[in-house]
Amino acid sequence: MSNAQKIVISFLIVIFTGSILLSLPISQTATSDATYFDHLFISVSAVCVTGLFIESIFDTYNIFGQFIMMCLIQIGGLGLMSFISILYFRIGQNVRFKNQMAVSDALNNASLDNIRDWLGNIFKYTFVIEGVGALLFATFFIPQQGFAKGIFTSIFMAISAFCNAGFDPLGNVSMIPYQDVPLINFTIMALIILGGIGFSVWFDVMDRIKSIDFKQAKISVKTALRRLSPHTKLALLMTVGLIFIGTVLFLLVEWNNQGTIGQMSTGNKIMTAMFQTVTMRTAGFASIDYTLAHPLSNLIFIVTMFIGGSPGGTAGGLKTTTFALVVMLAVAEIRQKSHINFAHHTIPMFIVRKAFAIFLIYITILIFGSGLILLFDTHVDYLYVLFESISAFATVGVTANLTATLTMASQVIIMILMFVGRIGPMTMFVSLLPNKKKQSQDIQYTTTNIIIG
Structure with a gap:
């Protein structure tokens, strides 16, 4: 199998295994009336770290079922092949080079140099960050829920936030009851950003921090920042810029x-605006009711969801x-320039072409998917259909209270969008190509002109 096929099949294995485990009586509450289709939808959403659901998580699954969901989210965030590979490395077994390549492709790693340490560091930093997040949550949830339940809720929330999943075991209204709690809001935001910034950015920033000589901090910090890779600089610049612009626009529209936020204090308004902007970058936690938000705000959210997080992370x-x-x-x-330059570097045109191809594919799939939902649910406002479609495709998980009201056909479209969005449309299309098909030759003919514009 090709690397793309291995990635697709590994996710399908986890999804169907999860759906079976969730459908067992031992995973459900006594009052659960969920069907297998509901469990399959939840499993797709959990493994694809999205957060959409048909049946209430809180009312459908007991502690064991929620534990299964937590495992599915963690595996979905880092990938089944990553877990298998790290297990093989830890017990001293070798991982075939082709499988190492597949893991690198799944996590957008540009190099195969010392993949054992690279993968080990990802797991180490992931569990450390999630552990710190769980401890912060525990200071709030243990006094509120008791020790055992408070610990479980804290771990679940930390994993869900870091993996940008958006699920929570707190109820059916997400973070709305906690919209004025700074500890919950800022911890979730920090976990979302750290999970969605990309593993390569982590390692680059950590290497630069380790290189700083704090005896000459003013000089060495500036030098360390200059030595960040262009990718890291661009990812950080886009992350900060999107959060700032999104927060300002939300405040201007919803003040x-x-x-939504009209009755809040100024501090809570700013915190809620920032929280919504961060969570829209593929996390799915909601601290407002989107059906009450201004249509312009929902349009801004659609753009934010479409852009998403940075590559090589859980976003x-x-x-x-x-x-x-x-x-x-x-x-x-x-500007009629021949080259794309950033941070005193010229970006190769094949990377720019690939970026444009992915952009075009995303637009096409989004229009096609939302169009099919309109075909099956003609009564729904298109803004909400587009909101739901991009939320699924960008693996965000927010909803304008629409998911459970859709027809089964539309819910199947939502599942497909979640799966393709998590795998990546380019990987999905490559996986569908016959592995042994003869590659077509890259032929160059005489040039010609096509009128455009």
Whole structure:
């Protein structure tokens, strides 16, 4: 099998295994009336770290069922092949080179150098970050829920936030009851950003921090920042820029909206605006009711969800760097420049072409998917259909109270969007190609002109 096929099959194995485990009586509450289709939908959403659901998680699954969900989210965030590979490395077994390549492809690793240590560091930093997040949550949930339940809730929330999943075991209204609790809001935001920034950015920043000589901090910090890779600089710039712009726009539109933040204090308004902007980058936690938000706010959220997080992490969406390259390509064409430059480096055109191809594929799939939902659910406002479609495709998981009301056909479309969005459309299409098919030759003919514009 090709690397793309291995990635697709590994996710399918986890999804169907999870759906069976969730459908067992031992996983469900006594009042659960969920069907197998409901469990399959939840399993797809958990493994694809999305957060959409048909049946209430809180009312459907007991502690064991929620534990299964937590495992599915963790495996979905890092990938089944990553878990298998790290297990093989830890017991002293070798992992075939082709499988190492598949793991690297799944996690967007550009190099196969010392993949054992690279993969080990990912797991180490992941569990450390999730552990710190769980401890912070525990200071709030243990006094509220008791020790055992408080610990479980804290671990679940930390894993869900870091993996950008958006699930929670707290009830059916997400983070709305906690919209004025700074500890919960800022901890979730930090976990979302750390999970969605990309593993390569982690390692680059950590290497630069280790290189700083704090005796000459002013000079060495500046030097360390300069030595960050162009990818890290672009990912950080896009992340900070999107959070700032999204927060400001949300405040401008919703400041006096009594249905969202109009009745809050100034500090809570800013915190809620920032929280919503961060969670829209593929996390799925909601601290407002989107049906009460201004249509312009939902349109801004759609754009934010479409862009998503950074590559090589647990986030979904088009990816920040991909979107940035498409914008830079447009700017270069307008300015009639032949090269795309960033941070005193020229970006190869094959990378820019790939970014544009991914952008075009994302647009096409989004239009096609939302169009099919409109075909099956003609009564739904298209803004909400588009909101739901991009939430599924970008593996965000927010909803305008629409998921459970859709027909089964539309819910199947939502599942497909979640799966393709998590795998990546390019990987999905490559996996469908026959592995042994003869590669077509890359032929260059005489040039010609096509009128465009």
